[in-house]
Amino acid sequence: MxxxxxxxxxxxxxxxxxxxxxxxxxxxxxxxxxxxxxxxxxxxxxxxxxxxxxxxxxxxxxxxxxxxxxxxxxxxxxxxxxxxxxxxxxxxxxxxxxxxxxxxxxxxxxxxxxxxxxxxxPEVACTVYSNLGMIAGLTAGQTVLVHGGAGGIGSFAVQWAKAIGARVIATAGSAAKTAAARAFGADVAINYRDEDFAAATLVATDGRGVDAILDIVGAPYLERNIESLALDGHLVIIGGTTGPTTLDLWELMSRRASVSATLLRARxxxxxxxxxxxxxxxxxxxxxxxxxxxxxxxxxxxxxxxxxxxxxxxxxxxxxxxxxxxxxxx
The missing domain is CATH 3.90.180.10 (Medium-chain alcohol dehydrogenases, catalytic domain)
Incomplete structure (x- = not known):
């Protein structure tokens, strides 16, 4: 036994x-x-x-x-x-x-x-690599937005993205957690309780937006995530609220952007x-x-x-x- x-x-x-x-x-x-x-x-x-x-x-x-x-x-x-x-x-x-x-x-x-x-x-490395690396194709010189940048997945995503030469914007829900995200390597850390993360992301990228987003929030963030994407950007949703939501296809098409939603366990x-x-x-x-x-x-x-x-x-x-x-x- x-x-x-x-x-x-x-x-x-x-x-x-x-x-x-x-x-x-x-x-x-x-x-x-x-x-x-x-x-x-x-x-x-x-x-x-x-x-x-x-x-x-x-x-x-x-x-x-x-x-x-x-x-x-x-x-x-x-x-x-x-x-x-x-x-x-x-x-x-x-x-x-x-x-x-x-x-x-x-x-x-x-x-x-x-x-x-x-x-x-294993779980965080496989989640981050499969979504940001294999699906979104994040590479050196690009910019990524990581939601929950001080959490288990987020802290790894911030470190991995910095290690491959990407610029990292992270969100977190407190001053202590934004400080932690910066300590993990985030170039910009946004307290989503105090700021609109989409507006702050556009300011941080001079209006361009980001090349990839790793999202753990789901439906409530969908519209603002799309607003935060650069041309040819990719949003990957890996968790959060999964109920019905509205997707503005013109916003997606006008950016030539794409959205993926994945689970690792059932692959x-x-x-x-x-x-x-x-x-x-x-x-x-x-x-x-x-x-x-x-x-x-x-x-x-x-x-x-x-x-x-x-x-x-x-x-x-x-x-x-x-x-x-x-x-x-x-």
Missing amino acids: TSAVRFTHPGPPEVLRLVPVARPEPAAHEVRIRVHAAGINNADLLERRGHYPVPPGAPEGPGLECAGVIDAVGADVDGWSIGDEVCALLAGGGYAEEVLAPATQVMRKPRSLTMVEAAGL PAAQKAAIVAGVIRDVLPLVDSGAIRGAVDAVFPLAEAGRAHALLESGTTVGKVVLDATAERL
Whole structure:
């Protein structure tokens, strides 16, 4: 037996419980990871509340990323061995002492990061790279607007964009968070509670607008996001309010702009493998060089997953909240 965090019905953070579960055995294409730490993401909060449909076949329980040591390897797996220190993108079940991961979604732990820092890397790195790099095509010399620039995804997006030579404008909801966004590398940080971010973005770009936007807010920001785009700009929506909204097609057409809306968790295995391969090739070297650093706000034992969720839901965190699985084995 081993242990994992589970919940029997949707509800507040208190529904999360650390319980005994059967030890998972890897399929031919999988490795088993002895988890040292697991990152918490907004998708986990939505799943716990019953607002995030779990993809068919996903492992039981919350948790979309982890870091640890491989302790079993499937029969068809090449390139990974027992004892390798890794981090992994998961479809679920990461809040656990042991977890299975497809070998194609596993990355070597960056030397520059601790296990706790590495646990918060896979989901944000894959999200940012797939959306800003692969879809929006952000390159050096361009300008990007990152909403939530002090959060888990936003803090990584700011650092990655600066590392590749882009100019970064970030939004955040307090003076402390705009300061944090600047510390991560944002050239301009806008407190959206005090300023209209679209007007401020146009001022910061001399009226040109930005080449790409990474949006976690959704429908309420759609109109102002379009206003903030430069010619040939690209808006990528990765979360937030997803209800019906109005899109002014002329505003989009007149900018020759485009809009994408994506989810990472439900992507087919082949797409996830391609994204992870891109992160290994293009992003991890930036992490190891120190251009991108781990950003962890707080660490909790697995047994206190509920407290960790409550903290993330408070909206006060900067960077990631992470669960430490080693505390349960002491």
